[in-house]
Amino acid sequence: MSRLKSTDRPYDIVLFGATGFVGALTAEYLAAHAPEGLRWAVAGRDPARLEALRERLPGGSAVGVIRADSAEPATLRALAEQARVVASTVGPYITHGEELVAACADAGTDYLDLTGEPEFVDLMYVRHDARARETGARLVHACGFDSVPHDLGAYFTVARLPEGVPLRVDGFVTVDAAFSGGTLASALNQFARGGRMLAAARDRARHEPRLMDRRVTAPTGTPRYAGEIGAWALPLPTIDPQIVRRSAKSLDRYGPDFRYRHYAAVRHLPVAAAGVAGIGALAVAAQFSPVRSWLSGRLQPGEGPSAEKRARSWFRVRFVGEGGGRRVFTEVTGGDPGYGETAKMFAEAALSLATDPLPERSGQLTPATAMGDALLERLRAAGIGFRVAYEESR
Secondary structure, three states: OOOOOOOOOOEEEEEEOOOOHHHHHHHHHHHHHOOOOOOEEEEEOOHHHHHHHHHHOOOHHHOEEEEOOOOOHHHHHHHHHHEEEEEEOOOOHHHHOHHHHHHHHHHOOEEEEOOOOHHHHHHHHHHHHHHHHHHOOEEEOOOEOOEHHHHHHHHHHHOOOOOOOOEEEEEEEEEEOOOOHHHHHHHHHHHHOHHHHHHHHHHHHHHOOOOOOOEEEOOOOOOEEEOOOOEEEEEOOOOHHHHHHHHHHHOHHHOOEEEEEEEEEEOOHHHHHHHHHHHHHHHHHOOOHHHHHHHHHOOOOOOOOOHHHHHHOEEEEEEEEEEOOEEEEEEEEEOOOOOHHHHHHHHHHHHHHHHOOOOOOOEEEOHHHHOHHHHHHHHHHOOOEEEEEEEEEO
C-alpha cells in the first residue's frame, strides 16, 4: 500500500539544504536508495551548486532542482506547495527554520528536520501545531541522531515490557565521532539562549493538553555510577529525553506511569569529570558574543569530518527498562552518528513519510508517533541495530 501519488504535486520529497554537509550525504543516500517511481528534488539558495550536486548523483538527471531561500518566504511557500514531504537540513533552525515550518503547515505538507534545539521545537508547537492539524500536515522534528536512536530505542524497549503497568527506562549513550561546523553553531546558539529556551518550554506547557489519567516524566537525574551497565552515567543536556517524553505522552503503550532518564555512559571517572567540565566551559563561553563568534569560526558551517574519520566512528545506546516484574536490556547501534547514520536516518524517515502506510496523525509529532514500527524496520534493514541484549524476571 504505497503512499506514492502521481498527480497531486510534482514531488514526493524535496530535500532543502541539499548542498550542506549533511544535506549532500542525505542526497547521496536518497539517490542510492529511493524506490522506483519516487519523484524527488534538491533545493537551496544557489542553483549552480544544486546543479553540480545533481550531476554527481547516480541517476541525477531525474532529480529536480528548486531554488528556495530561508530569507525569502515566498520561495518557501512555493517549495511547500510542490512537495508532499519537505526534509530540511538548514540550521540553526531557530534562525532559519520557522518560515518553512509555517509554509508546510499551511500547505498540508509533511515536514521533517534534524533540529536538536528545544526552543525551536517548542515555538513551532505553539505557533503551528494547530494549523498543521487542520491541514493534515505532519511536522516531525529531530529526525537524525537527535533523536531517532533514543526515541525509537525507548519505543523498542517499552514494547518488550508488560502492558498496563508503571515503566522505568534509562538510556545510556556512548559515541566515538567528530562533529561539523553546523553542529557546533547550533550547540553554541542553544547554550546562549538558555532564558529564551526556558520561556518557550513554559509557553508550550500552557498550550499542551494535560494528561488526565496517566503520568509521564523525564527528570534530569544526577551523575552516578550505573552498575547495571558498568559505567559512570552523566545526564545529557540534549533534546532527546523531551522527545521520548512526548512520545510517551501520546502513546498509551508506555503505561500509566512512565519515567525516562537520559545519560552519557563513560567508563572512567577522570574522563567523566573532564566531560562535565568541558560542557560547562562551553556553556559559559557561549554567553559572550565575541567568544561565541570566535569558537564558531574554528569550524565553518558546511565543513565536517573526513570520510576516513566517519568510517571509524560509531555509536551505541543501551537501554535498561523495568516494569511489571520484568527487566530488559536493549541496544541501538550504528556507525558514524552525526553524519553517515544521521543522513541514513533522515532519508529513511523522509521515505517513510512519503511511501509507508502510517498512523493517521497530524500536527507536531515525534519520530515514534509519526512513523513508529515502519521507521524502526526501515532502519534495521539499512543496518542500524535494534536488539534485546538480555531479559530477566525480578
